[in-house]
Amino acid sequence: MIYPLQQVEKARVLVVGDVMLDRxxxxxxxxxxxEAPVPVVRMGRVEDRLGGAANVARNITALGGHATLLGIVGQDDTATELQQLAQKNDxxxxxxxxxxxxxxxxLRVLGRQQQLLRVDFEHQPSDSSLQAMQQAMLDLLPKHDVLVLSDYAKGTLRQVENLIQSARHLGKPILVDPKGENYLRYKGATIITPNRAxxxxxxxxxxxxxDLAQRAQRLRAALELEALLITRSEQGxxxxxxxxxxHVGAQAQEVFDVSGAGDTVLATxxxxxAAGQSWDQAMQWANRAGGIVVGKLGTSVVTVKELQ
Structure with missing residues (x-):
């Protein structure tokens, strides 16, 4: 396959969802x-990376596209660091x-490249913030080719039904990375991308x-989806x-870390x-990107050069 760089460089993707910072x-x-049967970590360095919906946007720009990130943050140093990182990544x-x-x-603590502990800091956004975000999405979407909804169950997409209906009204393709068991929330999207679990x-x-095909097609019909993509780790x-x-088989040569791999697949x-590829072509590129990113440590991106 020849990477459609010329079309990709014109593509504009709006990413809406749970933004976070991975430290x-x-x-x-x-x-x-x-004091306790736990390892003692002698600190070396600290690194911050974009996570969640922000990592999806970061992957899009790394692959040569244009990404706008819409989400909700607090009034704190973490938000400042997140915005600065986003700007550095275009x-x-x-x-x-x-x-x-x-x-x-x-916050992830690693010793000898092995994750020992993860600590999460999170709060639900207010209803007024969700309303403001929805209005911002309506203002931004006409300038974009595709809408991505990245759901990490942190509350930003708890009114996702309204976002999907608004995007459908504007005729934009809607890609959703889902969470939870109630998939009826995503009814009307264009495609959803659940992993196997x-x-x-x-x-x-x-x-x-x-049996999988029958269940998948029933779900696709019930949700009025154009397509449904299941990411299946070593099964492709x-x-x-x-x-x-x-179906396309897995391409990973060596699996080092799967964190953030779903973001890379969704972004690709x-x-x-947005660049005009069919769903089947898009899946093949996403599979190739996913196979590359799992060979990297932590939330990472795939570049144009790597994908070519």
Whole structure:
């Protein structure tokens, strides 16, 4: 496949969802604490990366596209750091500030490149912030080709039904990375991209590929989706549409860290759709990108050069 860089550079994607900052504390471990049976980490360096919906946007710009990020943050240092990182990665920020909450932060402690602990800081946004965000989306969407909804169940998309209906009214393709068991919330989207575990939460455990196809197509019809893409780790990806089933095998050479891989897949899929690719073509590019990013540590991106 030839990377459609000329079309990608013209593509504009609006990413709406749960934005967060991923903070990594890297250190060395050479002893166990005398106070409790836990490792003692001697701190080395600290690194901040964009997470959640912000990582989706970051992946889009890394692949040569244009991304606008819309979400809700608190009035704190984490929000400042997040916006500065976004700007460094050529992501246009349209973040709504909610003084009643703190910006979502995931703190990971690593010793010898192995994750030892994760601490999450998160709060639900207020209803007034959600209303302001929805109005901002309505103002921004006409200038974009595709809408991405990145749901990490942190509250930004708890009124996702309204966002989907607004985008449908404007005739924009809507890609959703879902969370939870109630997929009826996403009715009317163009495509959803659950992973294997999320799909099982939605439709139950399938007996074989034929059973999966039947369950997937029933879900697709019930949600009025154009397509449904299941990411299946070492089993690759499977796309279900009105035309039937399409599958591509996994391309990962070595799996080092799967955190953020779903963001990369979603970003690539959205960018390729905005660039005029079919869902099947977009899936193949997304599969290639996913196979690259799982070989990296932590939330990472795939570049144009790597994908080519």
């Amino acid at each position: 990594y504390w890297f250190g060395d471990v050479d002893r166990i604490s005398p 992501v246009q920020c349209e973040l709504q500030t909610d003084p009643s909450m703190s910006t979502t932060l995931k 999320e799909m099982q939460d939605a439709v139950g455990v399938w007996a074989d590929e034929q 990806m499977t796309l279900f549409s009105q035309e039937g089933r399409s 899929l959205a960018l390729m759709k």
